[in-house]
Amino acid sequence: MSTDTVLAALRAALGDAGVLTDPERTGAYLVDMRKYLTGKSPAILRPTSTEEVVKAVEIVGAAGLGLVPQGGNTSYCGGATPDESGRQFVVSLERMAKIRSVDPLGFTLSLDAGVILADAQKAADDAGLTLPMSLGSQGSARIGGLLGTNAGGLSVLRYGMMRDLLLGIEAVLPDGSVLRDMRRLRKNNTGYDVKQCFVGAEGTLGIVTGAVLKLIPQASRRATAWLPLAAAAPLAEMLALMRRETADLISSFEFITTTALGLVAGSDSGLHAGEGGTLLIELSSSSDRIPLDDVLLGAVEQLAERGWIEDGLLASNERQRAEMWRMRETIPEGELKAGGSIKHDISVPISSVDAFLVRGAEIVAAYDATFRLSVYGHVGDGNLHYNVLVPPGEERLAFSKRIETELAPQLYDLAAEMDGAFSAEHGVGRLKRGLLERYGDPVRRQTMRRIKTAFDPGNVMNAGAVVDPLG
Amino acid sequence: MSTDTVLAALRAALGDAGVLTDPERTGAYLVDMRKYLTGKSPAILRPTSTEEVVKAVEIVGAAGLGLVPQGGNTSYCGGATPDESGRQFVVSLERMAKIRSVDPLGFTLSLDAGVILADAQKAADDAGLTLPMSLGSQGSARIGGLLGTNAGGLSVLRYGMMRDLLLGIEAVLPDGSVLRDMRRLRKNNTGYDVKQCFVGAEGTLGIVTGAVLKLIPQASRRATAWLPLAAAAPLAEMLALMRRETADLISSFEFITTTALGLVAGSDSGLHAGEGGTLLIELSSSSDRIPLDDVLLGAVEQLAERGWIEDGLLASNERQRAEMWRMRETIPEGELKAGGSIKHDISVPISSVDAFLVRGAEIVAAYDATFRLSVYGHVGDGNLHYNVLVPPGEERLAFSKRIETELAPQLYDLAAEMDGAFSAEHGVGRLKRGLLERYGDPVRRQTMRRIKTAFDPGNVMNAGAVVDPLG
Structure with missing residues (x-):
C-alpha cells in the first residue's frame, strides 16, 4: 500500500483535522521536549474518539507501518518521539480530552486519556475532591502519558504513583480490539489485572484511551x-x-x-x-x-x-x-537558565539515600572537581534528581554525550550496587534502552520481551522504545 | 518417564522430607479449605529453597507433568487444589518461611513466600513497624498465596491490597528461570513492572518464592x-x-x-x-x-x-x-455453626453499595422468602460478603449447587449491571472459572490468555485455574 493510499484511508476515517501533514504543524510533535531526538512521521494522527483510534490502528497495522502514542510530549527519555524511518505515525491523544464522569461518593474520576493533568485536577476540585497527582509539567502532561510512564511527582510518599491511582482502563490493542475495563472498583480479583500491563509500558503494548482514577477528600x-x-x-x-x-x-x-x-x-x-x-x-x-x-x-x-x-x-x-x-x-527552569543540566533520575532504597549523596558527590568530584551538581528530589520515595550542570562555555549536547559515556555509568553503577534503579519516574523510552540492557536482570528483560510479544508480536506500537518483541 | 523415575529424581533434589507420598500426610494438601474439591497428586513437594523450587520445576516440567503452588491452603475458590488427573504435583511453600531482612529506615520487609502472615506481622512489630495486612486466616495464610490472590482484608480502605504493599519479588518461572527482583524501591520505572503479573495470577504464571513488602509506622x-x-x-x-x-x-x-x-x-x-x-x-x-x-x-x-x-x-x-x-x-465461624453459608464475594462501586443491598435482598426474597442472609464486609472498599445461610435440614453441598445455578447468577447479574465484580478478593481458582467466562469481557479474557501463554505456554503452572493458554 502506498503512503498516499494509507493517508487517504486515514483522512476518510479521522477527517482532515485528524491527519496533519503540513511540516509547519507537525514539527512540534516530532521533537522530544529536551530536543535530543527528531523523528519523521508520514502524518500526525489526532483521533477524537476510541473508535477513531481503532480505525487508525487497523489502517496503519494493515499497511505494515507503526504508531507512536503521544500525550503532552513531555517525556524526558524520548518515549513519545518516532524514529527516523518515516514509518511511524504519531498518534496524539490531544483531541480526546473529555472528562467522562465524576463519582463524588465513590471518589473516582473517569476521563479520556488525552485530558491534561491540570484539567483533571480541576474536574476533581469542582466535585469537592482532589486528584493527588501533581508535577512540574501538569499544565501539558496528559493522563495517557502519565499512565504510560507511571508518573510520580510531588506526593508519591502519601498517595503513590499513577499505578496506585488507577482503577479502570480503556485501551486499543495492536490488533484493533478494545480492552474496555473502565470500572470504578477498589477490589476486583477476577483473573489477571490486565490494566497493570499498560502502566509504565510507555505506549508499547497499546494505546490507552481512557482511565478511571482514584480521588481523595479535599485538603482543608x-x-x-x-x-x-x-x-x-x-x-x-x-x-x-x-x-x-x-x-x-x-x-x-x-x-x-x-x-x-x-x-x-x-x-x-x-x-x-x-x-x-x-x-x-x-x-x-x-x-x-x-x-x-x-x-x-x-x-x-x-x-x-x-x-x-x-x-x-x-x-x-x-x-x-x-x-x-x-x-x-x-x-x-533555573537549571536551564544556568546553561542546562544532564539529568539522572535515580532511585535507591530510602535507607540508602544518605550514602548515595555522599558517594555520588565523591564520584563526581573525582571525575571533575569543578562540576556543579544540582540535586533535589522526592527523598520520601528514595528518588533523587541528580543533575550535573553544564559548565559555562560547554555545548550542552556534546557535554551530555561525554557525561553519558564517562560519568553517568559510574553513578548508575553506584545506584545498582545499592539495589537502586537508573530510572525512578522518567521511564526508558528510546534514550535509556542501553541502560536497561546494562542493568536490567536478564530474566526480567526476557519476561518483558515475552509480554511485548504477547500484546504486540508485529511491533506496531512504539517500536524502538523500551524493548523489542522476541524473535 | 515413569512416575517412579520422576519421584526418584525429586527425592534426590529435595530430600525425602521434601517429597511426601504417604496418604496419611498428603490428604490435607489435596482438599480445599471448604471441602468442595478433592484432587490427586503423585506427591506433595516441599522445597526449602528457591534452588529446590527450580529443580522441582525442571524435573516436573521435563516429565510433562504439572505443578500447583500452595501456601496456607486457605483458598475460597479452589485455587490451590490439584485436579483429579494425578498429573499435578502440589508444591507447598511451607518450608520456605524465613524472614530475610527488615529495613527499619526504609520501611520494608523482605521474606520467603512461605512465611505465614501472622509471622510476617510479628517480624514487622519486632522492628517497631507494622505490616498493614490482616484478615481472618492470618494464622495460616502465607505470603505467596496472599500475593497470588491479591488478598485484601480489614484495612484495604487505607493501605490497599497485597498489590499495593508489594515492592519486590522473586519467582521461579515455568521454564525454571528465576526472576530476581527483590528490590526495596518505592519507584522503579525501568521497563514493564513484571512483578505485577504475579499478583492475582493464583500461581498460574510461576511460583513466587520471595517478596519485599512495604511497612508503615506502628500505630500508637x-x-x-x-x-x-x-x-x-x-x-x-x-x-x-x-x-x-x-x-x-x-x-x-x-x-x-x-x-x-x-x-x-x-x-x-x-x-x-x-x-x-x-x-x-x-x-x-x-x-x-x-x-x-x-x-x-x-x-x-x-x-x-x-x-x-x-x-x-x-x-x-x-x-x-x-x-x-x-x-x-x-x-x-458463626455461619459454620449455624449450618454453613454459600458465599458471594461481590464488589460494586462504593457509590452503588446501598443500592446493591436493597436490590440484592429483593432478589433473594423473591427466590425464597425464608432464606436468611449473612451480609458483612469491607464497605470502605465496595466489597460485600453476601452470604446465604444454609437452611436448617438442607445438605450444604446440595444447597450450594442449587444456589450457584439458580440464585447466584441473579446476584452476579446485579453486580455486573452495576459495573461490579463476582470476585472482590477471593480470586477465580477452579471454582469461579465459569463466572469469568460469563462475566469477563472477551478482550480482557483473551489478553489474559495471551499473558498466560507468554509465561507458561505448556500450561505447567496450576493448569485448570483461572485461564488456559491459547491454542
Whole structure:
C-alpha cells in the first residue's frame, strides 16, 4: 500500500483535522521536549474518539507501518518521539480530552486519556475532591502519558504513583480490539489485572484511551515547613521520624541542595539552605479537627533537638507556602537558565539515600572537581534528581554525550550496587534502552520481551522504545 | 518417564522430607479449605529453597507433568487444589518461611513466600513497624498465596491490597528461570513492572518464592467505634463523610447486618445492631499529637445529627476494642455453626453499595422468602460478603449447587449491571472459572490468555485455574 493510499484511508476515517501533514504543524510533535531526538512521521494522527483510534490502528497495522502514542510530549527519555524511518505515525491523544464522569461518593474520576493533568485536577476540585497527582509539567502532561510512564511527582510518599491511582482502563490493542475495563472498583480479583500491563509500558503494548482514577477528600488544611539542614543531616532517619510523628499525614518530603537552590530566582523571600541543603515538608488534612500546625511543629522540634536542622520556617499563610513551592518547582527552569543540566533520575532504597549523596558527590568530584551538581528530589520515595550542570562555555549536547559515556555509568553503577534503579519516574523510552540492557536482570528483560510479544508480536506500537518483541 | 523415575529424581533434589507420598500426610494438601474439591497428586513437594523450587520445576516440567503452588491452603475458590488427573504435583511453600531482612529506615520487609502472615506481622512489630495486612486466616495464610490472590482484608480502605504493599519479588518461572527482583524501591520505572503479573495470577504464571513488602509506622493510638445503624442509613455517604472528617486516618469501615451479628456468640457485651445493621469503624495513628478520640467523636456526632445512627459506642479500652473486632471476625465461624453459608464475594462501586443491598435482598426474597442472609464486609472498599445461610435440614453441598445455578447468577447479574465484580478478593481458582467466562469481557479474557501463554505456554503452572493458554 502506498503512503498516499494509507493517508487517504486515514483522512476518510479521522477527517482532515485528524491527519496533519503540513511540516509547519507537525514539527512540534516530532521533537522530544529536551530536543535530543527528531523523528519523521508520514502524518500526525489526532483521533477524537476510541473508535477513531481503532480505525487508525487497523489502517496503519494493515499497511505494515507503526504508531507512536503521544500525550503532552513531555517525556524526558524520548518515549513519545518516532524514529527516523518515516514509518511511524504519531498518534496524539490531544483531541480526546473529555472528562467522562465524576463519582463524588465513590471518589473516582473517569476521563479520556488525552485530558491534561491540570484539567483533571480541576474536574476533581469542582466535585469537592482532589486528584493527588501533581508535577512540574501538569499544565501539558496528559493522563495517557502519565499512565504510560507511571508518573510520580510531588506526593508519591502519601498517595503513590499513577499505578496506585488507577482503577479502570480503556485501551486499543495492536490488533484493533478494545480492552474496555473502565470500572470504578477498589477490589476486583477476577483473573489477571490486565490494566497493570499498560502502566509504565510507555505506549508499547497499546494505546490507552481512557482511565478511571482514584480521588481523595479535599485538603482543608495544609502545614508546610522549610527546614535548612545541618551538615550531613540523616535524611532517611528524618523521614522515618516525620512519618511516625505525623501519622503519615506527610504528603511531601522534598530535599534541595544548596547549589540547586542557588539556581532559583528571588531568594529575597528569606528562604535559604543550610549547610546540608534544605527540606520542604508538607502535611495535609481534610479534617479541621486535626491540629496540623501543632503536629508539624512538634515533629520539627524533634528534628531540632537532634541537631539535624539549623533553622525552620512554617508557612503562616498561603502566599508563603506558594513561595516555598515555587522555589522547589522552578529548579528545572533555573537549571536551564544556568546553561542546562544532564539529568539522572535515580532511585535507591530510602535507607540508602544518605550514602548515595555522599558517594555520588565523591564520584563526581573525582571525575571533575569543578562540576556543579544540582540535586533535589522526592527523598520520601528514595528518588533523587541528580543533575550535573553544564559548565559555562560547554555545548550542552556534546557535554551530555561525554557525561553519558564517562560519568553517568559510574553513578548508575553506584545506584545498582545499592539495589537502586537508573530510572525512578522518567521511564526508558528510546534514550535509556542501553541502560536497561546494562542493568536490567536478564530474566526480567526476557519476561518483558515475552509480554511485548504477547500484546504486540508485529511491533506496531512504539517500536524502538523500551524493548523489542522476541524473535 | 515413569512416575517412579520422576519421584526418584525429586527425592534426590529435595530430600525425602521434601517429597511426601504417604496418604496419611498428603490428604490435607489435596482438599480445599471448604471441602468442595478433592484432587490427586503423585506427591506433595516441599522445597526449602528457591534452588529446590527450580529443580522441582525442571524435573516436573521435563516429565510433562504439572505443578500447583500452595501456601496456607486457605483458598475460597479452589485455587490451590490439584485436579483429579494425578498429573499435578502440589508444591507447598511451607518450608520456605524465613524472614530475610527488615529495613527499619526504609520501611520494608523482605521474606520467603512461605512465611505465614501472622509471622510476617510479628517480624514487622519486632522492628517497631507494622505490616498493614490482616484478615481472618492470618494464622495460616502465607505470603505467596496472599500475593497470588491479591488478598485484601480489614484495612484495604487505607493501605490497599497485597498489590499495593508489594515492592519486590522473586519467582521461579515455568521454564525454571528465576526472576530476581527483590528490590526495596518505592519507584522503579525501568521497563514493564513484571512483578505485577504475579499478583492475582493464583500461581498460574510461576511460583513466587520471595517478596519485599512495604511497612508503615506502628500505630500508637487507635479509636474504634461500634455504630448501630438507623434503617436505610446511606453507607456510601457515611463513608465519604468519615473519610473527610478523619483526614483518611480511617483504616476500617466494616458493615454487619443484624442477621450476621446474630450468628456470633456472646452478645452479652452489649454490642447490638440497629435497624439498619451496624458499622465497626477504626482510626489509627502513629502520632500521639493527634487527638484521635476527638476526631472520631466529632465525625460520629455528624452521623448522629443526620439521623444515620441509632446509637454509638467508642471503645474505651483495648478489651472493648478487641471485643468489637471479635464480633466482626467470628462471623464466618458463626455461619459454620449455624449450618454453613454459600458465599458471594461481590464488589460494586462504593457509590452503588446501598443500592446493591436493597436490590440484592429483593432478589433473594423473591427466590425464597425464608432464606436468611449473612451480609458483612469491607464497605470502605465496595466489597460485600453476601452470604446465604444454609437452611436448617438442607445438605450444604446440595444447597450450594442449587444456589450457584439458580440464585447466584441473579446476584452476579446485579453486580455486573452495576459495573461490579463476582470476585472482590477471593480470586477465580477452579471454582469461579465459569463466572469469568460469563462475566469477563472477551478482550480482557483473551489478553489474559495471551499473558498466560507468554509465561507458561505448556500450561505447567496450576493448569485448570483461572485461564488456559491459547491454542
